[in-house]
Amino acid sequence: MKYKFVRDIMLCLVASFALFACHQKRELRKREIVRDIKELGEVIPEQISERLSYTADNKALEDKVPVHSVPALQYFYQLAANQAKWSVDGQLIPAADSMLYFIDHADEVGLPAGIYHRAALDSAMQQLHAATGSGRDAALLADVDVMMTDAFMKMATHLRYGIAPRDSITLRQDSVLTDSSLVDMLTTAIKTNNIAGAFHQLEPAYEGYHSLKAALLNFKAKYQSLHWDSLPTAYADTPAFKQLVLNRLVQTGHVDTSNGHGADTTLLRDGVKAFQREFCLFEDGQAGKKTIQVMNRSYHDWMIQAAVNLDRWRKWPDSLPNRYIFVNIPGYHMMVWDSGQVVLDSRVIVGAPRTRTPLLNSRLSNFVMYPYWRVPFSISIKEMLPAIQKDPHYLAKKNLEVIDRDGNAVNPDSVPWKKFSKNYFPYVLRQMDGLENSLGIMKFNFFNKYAVYLHDTNNRGLFRNAYRAMSHGCVRIQQWDSLAMYLIKDDKRFKRDSVRAWLDKGQKKQIDLSRGIPIYLRYYTAEGKDGQMMFYEDIYGEDKVMRKLMAL
Numbered sequence: 001m002k003y004k005f006v007r008d009i010m011l012c013l014v015a016s017f018a019l020f021a022c023h024q025k026r027e028l029r030k031r032e033i034v035r036d037i038k039e040l041g042e043v044i045p046e047q048i049s050e051r052l053s054y055t056a057d058n059k060a061l062e063d064k065v066p067v068h069s070v071p072a073l074q075y076f077y078q079l080a081a082n083q084a085k086w087s088v089d090g091q092l093i094p095a096a097d098s099m100l101y102f103i104d105h106a107d108e109v110g111l112p113a114g115i116y117h118r119a120a121l122d123s124a125m126q127q128l129h130a131a132t133g134s135g136r137d138a139a140l141l142a143d144v145d146v147m148m149t150d151a152f153m154k155m156a157t158h159l160r161y162g163i164a165p166r167d168s169i170t171l172r173q174d175s176v177l178t179d180s181s182l183v184d185m186l187t188t189a190i191k192t193n194n195i196a197g198a199f200h201q202l203e204p205a206y207e208g209y210h211s212l213k214a215a216l217l218n219f220k221a222k223y224q225s226l227h228w229d230s231l232p233t234a235y236a237d238t239p240a241f242k243q244l245v246l247n248r249l250v251q252t253g254h255v256d257t258s259n260g261h262g263a264d265t266t267l268l269r270d271g272v273k274a275f276q277r278e279f280c281l282f283e284d285g286q287a288g289k290k291t292i293q294v295m296n297r298s299y300h301d302w303m304i305q306a307a308v309n310l311d312r313w314r315k316w317p318d319s320l321p322n323r324y325i326f327v328n329i330p331g332y333h334m335m336v337w338d339s340g341q342v343v344l345d346s347r348v349i350v351g352a353p354r355t356r357t358p359l360l361n362s363r364l365s366n367f368v369m370y371p372y373w374r375v376p377f378s379i380s381i382k383e384m385l386p387a388i389q390k391d392p393h394y395l396a397k398k399n400l401e402v403i404d405r406d407g408n409a410v411n412p413d414s415v416p417w418k419k420f421s422k423n424y425f426p427y428v429l430r431q432m433d434g435l436e437n438s439l440g441i442m443k444f445n446f447f448n449k450y451a452v453y454l455h456d457t458n459n460r461g462l463f464r465n466a467y468r469a470m471s472h473g474c475v476r477i478q479q480w481d482s483l484a485m486y487l488i489k490d491d492k493r494f495k496r497d498s499v500r501a502w503l504d505k506g507q508k509k510q511i512d513l514s515r516g517i518p519i520y521l522r523y524y525t526a527e528g529k530d531g532q533m534m535f536y537e538d539i540y541g542e543d544k545v546m547r548k549l550m551a552l
Contacts, residue, residue, distance in 0.1 A: 028054055028062060033135040037089050040138060045082035047142030052077060061147060063120035068154040072179035076149055076186065084145045085190055090136035092128070092144070098195035099148050100125070102155065107303055108217055109203070110310030111158055112552060116151035152195070153182045159202040162314035164549040169359050171317045206320075207340075208527065209313040215528030216306045223299050228252055230296045235288055242268055245287045248295055249275060279535055282466035305535060308546045309526040325364060325519040327454075327475055329357050330536040331527060332468045334454075334477055336486060344486055346479035349457065349468045356540055357473050359523055362446040363516040364454075367484055369499075370508040371443040373431035375400070376451065379472055380429050381422040389417050395429075399437070403428040441503065442480045446519050454519075456480040469539045475521070487513055 028050055034043050052074055060066045067073060086096040106113040124144050157177050189198040228251040231244055246268050249255040255271035269285035276283045279294050323338040329350045336344035351357035387394045395412050402410045404427060431437050440456025457476040477483060488494045491514050502509050523542050527534045
């Protein structure tokens with residue numbers, strides 16, 4: 001009995017020790033010098049096996065950077081019998097140099113180099129280059145091998161799909177690069193020494209993406225080595241403040257004082273205008289609040305903004321229709337694409353931050369000339385009802401009708417306006433057609449759950465504004481006439497002369513398109529144009545959300 005009790009205690013202790021041992025973090029051999037190069041083929045596989053086991057336990061490599069896929073790593077090295085793939089006889093192969101180049105220049109495609117083991121690989125490269133004698137560190141070579149493999153798989157996936165998760169408007173099919181496809185891709189890239197080719201074929205083919213990438217490269221070449229001082233956040237009309245602004249502009253090359261004239265007011269104003277022009281600000285030559293805020297942004301911050309927008313491009317499908325309408329909300333412009341060319345470019349006015357224009361995909365189906373404006377309920381109760389209650393002539397001034405539940409026009413003088421509130425308003429307000437209508441003289445309809453559309457406006461002077469986020473959510477377009485003419489250019493049912501005649505006569509007409517055209521409302525705060533970066537204000541704060549999703 002006593003023997004059985006002691007045996008049970010011993011078994012418990014053994015089991016407890018085994019359980020404890022299983023939960024111990026696997027320790028990797030940090031260094032293993034192999035003097036005989038021929039033995040590397042035996043030692044490195046053991047080291048790689050250790051690292052794969054460590055990764056399976058920790059979901060990260062020893063540098064604490066999470067790996068893309070443990071099964072993909074295991075499958076890749078299983079096919080290679082855990083042999084090194086990025087080195088031969090202790091020497092890195094050319095494909096490894098290419099991989100290191102892409103990691104070091106990841107920012108040029110909007111990717112953060114740190115997640116591809118950059119710090120650990122840089123340290124490993126220094127150790128490899130500093131090594132003397134005939135020996136090779138098998139542990140170090142194994143580290144490099146596994147990190148490069150993971151870096152390739154991770155970067156390939158990010159170039160294809162982006163870092164941020166896809167959202168509700170993403171058009172790309174819900175698929176990923178499988179472990180086997182990543183392994184096949186990497187195997188071929190190493191075999192053919194064509195890492196660049198593997199990566200480039202994964203990137204979006206759109207002109208917008210490549211224009212942005214090219215402009216980012218130019219921006220990096222111009223600003224990476226520069227340093228600029230921060231300015232006081234409040235403008236002060238003093239010689240001291242103006243000198244600070246001038247110094248700041250000299251630092252980024254917007255002002256040249258090499259020939260003197262440092263205190264020249266005209267030189268300062270022209271320098272501010274040059275800066276405002278480059279960063280898409282209103283060119284008034286004054287270092288106001290917004291201009292100072294932009295001047296105080298860092299190079300790194302600008303690069304992140306570009307990265308966010310490159311990631312947005314990676315959410316598109318591999319191809320788009322032959323023709324479509326593209327609205328960039330923070331860029332305040334609309335483009336009509338046809339056969340790979342922009343056939344129409346127009347300024348637009350978009351929703352204010354409180355009444356945003358939604359991101360969506362739809363198909364434009366018709367346009368209406370001299371439309372009524374059925375005032376949305378939210379605008380009726382939040383804006384118009386209080387105005388009507390204060391001013392009995394408001395409805396007449398705004399050319400508004402009052403419509404009851406049966407669709408009949410009601411005499412506004414018979415309506416007890418004071419009794420209504422946001423909780424009870426049994427009418428619809430409708431603005432009559434005509435030049436004073438808020439929709440202007442043309443409205444373009446496309447199905448969506450937000451009840452938004454494209455339209456003309458009766459306040460066309462607003463298109464001159466630099467800041468054009470001021471609508472209730474619909475998109476006002478400056479080139480509404482050109483858009484209408486484009487939409488019917490191949491439609492034999494409607495001649496352009498007839499449509500123009502109807503417009504001249506003020507006739508109310510609905511033109512149903514025989515062939516609808518896809519429309520995409522998107523959000524890009526950075527674009528490339530003629531090799532230059534175009535940065536736009538993050539009017540809805542969407543960049544902040546993307547930065548969190550991308551961990552930037």
